[in-house]
Amino acid sequence: MGIFTEVLIAVLAAIGIATVAWLLWGLTVLPIRGCGGKRLTIILPAGRAEELSRAAEGILYLESMGIIDADLAICGDELDEEAMETAKKILRRFEGTSMIISSSEREGKSDGKSN
Numbered sequence: 001m002g003i004f005t006e007v008l009i010a011v012l013a014a015i016g017i018a019t020v021a022w023l024l025w026g027l028t029v030l031p032i033r034g035c036g037g038k039r040l041t042i043i044l045p046a047g048r049a050e051e052l053s054r055a056a057e058g059i060l061y062l063e064s065m066g067i068i069d070a071d072l073a074i075c076g077d078e079l080d081e082e083a084m085e086t087a088k089k090i091l092r093r094f095e096g097t098s099m100i101i102s103s104s105e106r107e108g109k110s111d112g113k114s115n
Helices: 002-028 049-064 081-093 103-111
Strands: 040-044 070-075 097-100
Touching: 040 049, 049 070, 049 081, 070 081, 081 097
Parallel strands: 040 070, 070 097
Antiparallel strands: none
């Protein structure tokens, strides 16, 4: 009886360890959600056009796969012409994407002044 009991305890312990590992792995692959049912907003800072495009495509891909539940905002301050065109393409192509431009940037553009 001693051997049988030891084998049974070892098998149950192995099953318990495997179950805990499986549950922990499940927690790591759950979709990322905002607290209290709110959506997350990911803000992409100003950068080069290719970096902006790659980052936006990656984030929007994760959202389409259901891994994250977030809106995308692009910081429009200090974007060069190519990056601004890329940002406009992203805005037209994907719903839930917005552009953030600071008030000082808006004032400078409306007055025709450069900062």
